[in-house]
Amino acid sequence: MLFSSVVFLxxxxxxxxxxxxxxxxxxxxxxxxxLVASLFFYAWGEPRFVLVMLVSIALNYVxxxxxxxxxxxxxxxxxIITVMLAANLGMLFVYKYLAFALRIVNESTxxxxxxxxxxxxxxxxxxxFHAISYVIDVYRGHGSVQKNPxxxxxxxxxxxxxxxxxxxxxxMIADQMIHRKExxxxxAVGCCRFIVGLSKKVLLSNSMAxxxxxxxxxxxxGDIASSLAWLGAIAYTLQIYFDxxxxxxxxxxxxxxxxxxxxxxxxxxxISCSITEFWRRWxxxxxxxxxxxVYFPLGGSRVSNKDKMIRNLLxxxxxxxxxxxxxxxxxxxxxxxxxxxxxxxIFNLDKSTRxxxxxxxxxxxxxxxxxxxxxxxxxxxAGNYLGNMFGLYGNGFWSDTTxxxxxxxxxxxxxxxxxxxxxxxxxxxxxxxxxxxxxxxELIYPVTIxxxxxxxxxxxxxxxxxxxxxxxx
Amino acid sequence: xxSFFAKKRMTxxxxxxxxxxxSILNIMQSFGPMKKTLASADxxxxxxxxxxxxLDADINEHVFEKFGFIEAYGYLQSLMGKNxxxxxxxxxxxxxxxxxxxxxxxxxxxxxxxxxxAKLGAQLGAKTKLTYVMTPDKYVRGHTAxxxxxxxxxxxxxxxxxxxxxxxxGIDTLDLREGLLESGIPAKDLFFTxxxxxxxxxxxxxxxxxxxxxxxxYNKPLDPNHYFTDISNYNVIPYKDFFIGSQGRKxxxxxxxxxxxxxxxxxxxxxxxxxxxxxxxxxxxxxRFEDSLLTTYPLNVKGATYDLTxxxxxxxxxxxxxxxxxxxxxxxxxxKVMFIKDSLAVPMISFLSTVVxxxxxxxxxxxTGDIIDFAKKTDLDHVFVSISxxxxxxxxxxxxxxxxxxxxxxxx
Numbered sequence: 001m002l003f004s005s006v007v008f009l010x011x012x013x014x015x016x017x018x019x020x021x022x023x024x025x026x027x028x029x030x031x032x033x034x035l036v037a038s039l040f041f042y043a044w045g046e047p048r049f050v051l052v053m054l055v056s057i058a059l060n061y062v063x064x065x066x067x068x069x070x071x072x073x074x075x076x077x078x079x080i081i082t083v084m085l086a087a088n089l090g091m092l093f094v095y096k097y098l099a100f101a102l103r104i105v106n107e108s109t110x111x112x113x114x115x116x117x118x119x120x121x122x123x124x125x126x127x128x129f130h131a132i133s134y135v136i137d138v139y140r141g142h143g144s145v146q147k148n149p150x151x152x153x154x155x156x157x158x159x160x161x162x163x164x165x166x167x168x169x170x171x172m173i174a175d176q177m178i179h180r181k182e183x184x185x186x187x188a189v190g191c192c193r194f195i196v197g198l199s200k201k202v203l204l205s206n207s208m209a210x211x212x213x214x215x216x217x218x219x220x221x222g223d224i225a226s227s228l229a230w231l232g233a234i235a236y237t238l239q240i241y242f243d244x245x246x247x248x249x250x251x252x253x254x255x256x257x258x259x260x261x262x263x264x265x266x267x268x269x270x271i272s273c274s275i276t277e278f279w280r281r282w283x284x285x286x287x288x289x290x291x292x293x294v295y296f297p298l299g300g301s302r303v304s305n306k307d308k309m310i311r312n313l314l315x316x317x318x319x320x321x322x323x324x325x326x327x328x329x330x331x332x333x334x335x336x337x338x339x340x341x342x343x344x345x346i347f348n349l350d351k352s353t354r355x356x357x358x359x360x361x362x363x364x365x366x367x368x369x370x371x372x373x374x375x376x377x378x379x380x381x382a383g384n385y386l387g388n389m390f391g392l393y394g395n396g397f398w399s400d401t402t403x404x405x406x407x408x409x410x411x412x413x414x415x416x417x418x419x420x421x422x423x424x425x426x427x428x429x430x431x432x433x434x435x436x437x438x439x440x441x442e443l444i445y446p447v448t449i450x451x452x453x454x455x456x457x458x459x460x461x462x463x464x465x466x467x468x469x470x471x472x473x
Numbered sequence: 474x475x476s477f478f479a480k481k482r483m484t485x486x487x488x489x490x491x492x493x494x495x496s497i498l499n500i501m502q503s504f505g506p507m508k509k510t511l512a513s514a515d516x517x518x519x520x521x522x523x524x525x526x527x528l529d530a531d532i533n534e535h536v537f538e539k540f541g542f543i544e545a546y547g548y549l550q551s552l553m554g555k556n557x558x559x560x561x562x563x564x565x566x567x568x569x570x571x572x573x574x575x576x577x578x579x580x581x582x583x584x585x586x587x588x589x590x591a592k593l594g595a596q597l598g599a600k601t602k603l604t605y606v607m608t609p610d611k612y613v614r615g616h617t618a619x620x621x622x623x624x625x626x627x628x629x630x631x632x633x634x635x636x637x638x639x640x641x642x643g644i645d646t647l648d649l650r651e652g653l654l655e656s657g658i659p660a661k662d663l664f665f666t667x668x669x670x671x672x673x674x675x676x677x678x679x680x681x682x683x684x685x686x687x688x689x690x691y692n693k694p695l696d697p698n699h700y701f702t703d704i705s706n707y708n709v710i711p712y713k714d715f716f717i718g719s720q721g722r723k724x725x726x727x728x729x730x731x732x733x734x735x736x737x738x739x740x741x742x743x744x745x746x747x748x749x750x751x752x753x754x755x756x757x758x759x760x761r762f763e764d765s766l767l768t769t770y771p772l773n774v775k776g777a778t779y780d781l782t783x784x785x786x787x788x789x790x791x792x793x794x795x796x797x798x799x800x801x802x803x804x805x806x807x808x809k810v811m812f813i814k815d816s817l818a819v820p821m822i823s824f825l826s827t828v829v830x831x832x833x834x835x836x837x838x839x840x841t842g843d844i845i846d847f848a849k850k851t852d853l854d855h856v857f858v859s860i861s862x863x864x865x866x867x868x869x870x871x872x873x874x875x876x877x878x879x880x881x882x883x884x885x
């Protein structure tokens with residue numbers, strides 16, 4: 001089920017919210033309700049994959065009990081952790097990477113192995129990372145082991161974060177599952193956050209997707225004007241940001257409605273002046289997960305020499321790339337990020353405060369080029385698209401199609417660029433602090449947000465273009 | 474801080490109000506269809522996805538005030554001055570008419586389709602003539618223009634190629650795109666604004682062109698006194714702001730407005746038998762043109778409506794049926810003709826029925842039998858194939874396929 005759907009907005013959400021607040025007197029009943037609702041939410045997309053998630057939950061429930069029991073016996077604990085990683089990553093490998101791996105084997109050896117068509121369970125990368133986080137945090141003593149399997153199930157399957165994150169580390173959520181407190185203020189902030197996220201997804205991201213999808217479908221295999229290729233690349237840059245951050249906003253908002261507090265996942269990444277800064281602002285929960293469970297265990301930056309640090313970065317960014325999808329484009333995208341982050345670390349560029357506009361231009365240039373590779377179905381098409389952007393095929397600069405897309409989507413481009421910056425945050429602050437126009441502004445806010453919600457509903461009822469970009473994740 | 478939470482609380486209160494209201498109204502709206510789906514569902518785990526999909530469709534189809542929301546959506550697109558809506562679902566031309574289009578780099582190859590028509594011709598008896606009637610595309614060459622950069626689908630160029638192939642194969646053709654701008658009908662009134670079909674007056678003009686074309690093929694003119702092809706012998710009932718077509722249903726009337734509709738039917742006395750069958754539904758009607766060949770239901774629905782069953786264009790011959798047999802009882806010895814057609818041809822064929830004895834209509838999308846077999850078994854003087862430029866695709870040419878294509882189709 002998608003947040004941006006009629007069934008979620010007018011059936012699932014009101015029903016779950018209503019029942020939740022009826023059961024407000026009992027934490028156990030509230031959690032049971034959220035678990036059942038989460039499984040139903042997941043099953044609505046593809047019922048059979050609920051079984052995959054349930055297997056993951058059951059296995060990790062047992063792994064955590066075992067690792068908790070044998071925590072003091074180092075070898076036993078390590079063995080359990082190793083088996084746990086093999087089971088979780090093995091499952092992820094079979095569903096997500098097996099076909100890709102067999103393709104590589106075939107291409108490099110000519111074996112001609114049969115490549116199976118395996119459907120990817122929705123959000124498997126997210127719930128696998130949740131599961132790993134749970135067992136490791138229990139081992140580290142960063143959260144107590146759950147004797148009740150339903151709480152493990154709730155942590156792994158909690159519907160606001162199930163499909164597109166944010167990736168919740170167990171230590172951040174364990175206590176909230178038992179001791180959270182709902183409040184009208186939390187609920188109110190959650191509602192507003194949800195509507196803002198919905199608007200980002202439905203109005204901005206989906207509109208940008210139309211430009212991006214046409215540009216990439218034409219520019220991946222044929223020649224298009226370089227202006228159109230750039231416009232498509234910028235459109236995708238905005239699409240993926242508003243899609244991903246919109247989903248995160250909706251998840252954070254929904255969680256608040258149920259009394260949970262999730263950490264921020266995006267902090268205006270497109271105002272960054274370096275790639276290092278970009279990744280401090282982009283998909284923060286994924287970066288933190290890799291930092292906590294891969295980078296730091298490898299030694300992180302506090303290693304005896306820079307070579308080791310570079311190795312650690314390479315491992316993390318290689319994994320970050322491949323986490324996003326089983327294709328060379330994701331690997332290359334991850335390695336490009338690695339290369340620039342490593343260079344910035346070596347030359348201390350990320351700590352520089354000089355020439356901010358130039359550094360911002362540099363960061364955005366690398367980000368946009370990275371997104372072109374990320375968006376392309378394969379490296380060949382990525383190369384072709386980049387060739388179009390830089391006019392390598394004598395493809396000319398201008399075309400009527402560029403003008404048409406600019407004209408048709410001008411408002412969305414302008415709003416997209418504006419809201420990639422903290423302008424809304426400043427407007428909010430200005431409205432809150434506004435003394436002279438305080439009262440009228442207080443009224444404008446609710447009217448604007450509800451109007452945005454109704455506009456989103458009109459787009460959803462109309463059945464507008466609503467691509468789902470998390471199938472790879 | 475107080476102000477921060479105050480406006481959020483106010484928003485949350487309104488949100489709950491809107492959410493609860495819309496939720497209740499939506500559940501009331503979709504309850505019946507969902508109940509029906511659940512009652513007829515096959516409750517096996519392997520079928521769970523199918524049930525979910527059906528429920529999802531029920532929910533999305535039966536949204537409270539669905540077209541109110543679509544109108545709001547269309548209004549917003551209009552405010553933004555957009556000529557394209559919802560990923561090129563429809564586009565506006567420079568005079569505000571809606572069009573279906575897509576990104577294309579050139580005409581589509583229609584050679585295979587033209588070969589199928591030629592095979593159909595080869596299998597007809599010596600007595601039966603074959604003519605391809607190319608109805609016009611809404612993008613009228615020499616008149617229609619798209620705003621800069623809006624993609625053009627090359628329908629007309631695809632149709633040109635198709636007719637060239639047919640002519641090379643010796644098939645008789647009538648291209649109704651020719652002379653369209655000299656028809657006397659203002660170019661802006663040839664097609665509906667919100668529908669992909671031509672207006673009824675344009676269809677009537679096409680009927681005249683068809684009769685003229687046939688007169689050149691038969692010794693006995695179909696309308697020697699130009700009586701039946703004279704619109705002054707027909708009642709023309711105008712309905713103002715009365716029609717929202719298939720394209721308008723996608724955008725709402727605030728995006729492209731609505732259309733006037735002219736109902737045209739003979740003033741002179743007529744006597745028909747009209748039989749139609751689609752799937753298991755069949756019926757026969759007898760009487761005058763307006764009693765047997767016209768359904769008044771769409772016209773009785775007041776005003777421009779989004780209700781699909783009230784589509785005014787389908788007033789004629791009850792729209793698209795799998796097979797239709799019209800008998801003009803006043804022309805017992807006239808021509809017996811058959812049309813393999815899409816929806817554009819329907820009103821034109823209605824008018825043609827005034828000058829022939831029997832008309833059979835087959836819609837390749839809904840007719841389940843073998844079209845060539847039917848044509849061979851039926852006593853026919855003339856077979857027409859009339860598929861408009863936008864429909865020159867496999868679905869409308871299910872006959873005369875190569876064996877390999879048939880096997881491919883079966884394995885699908």
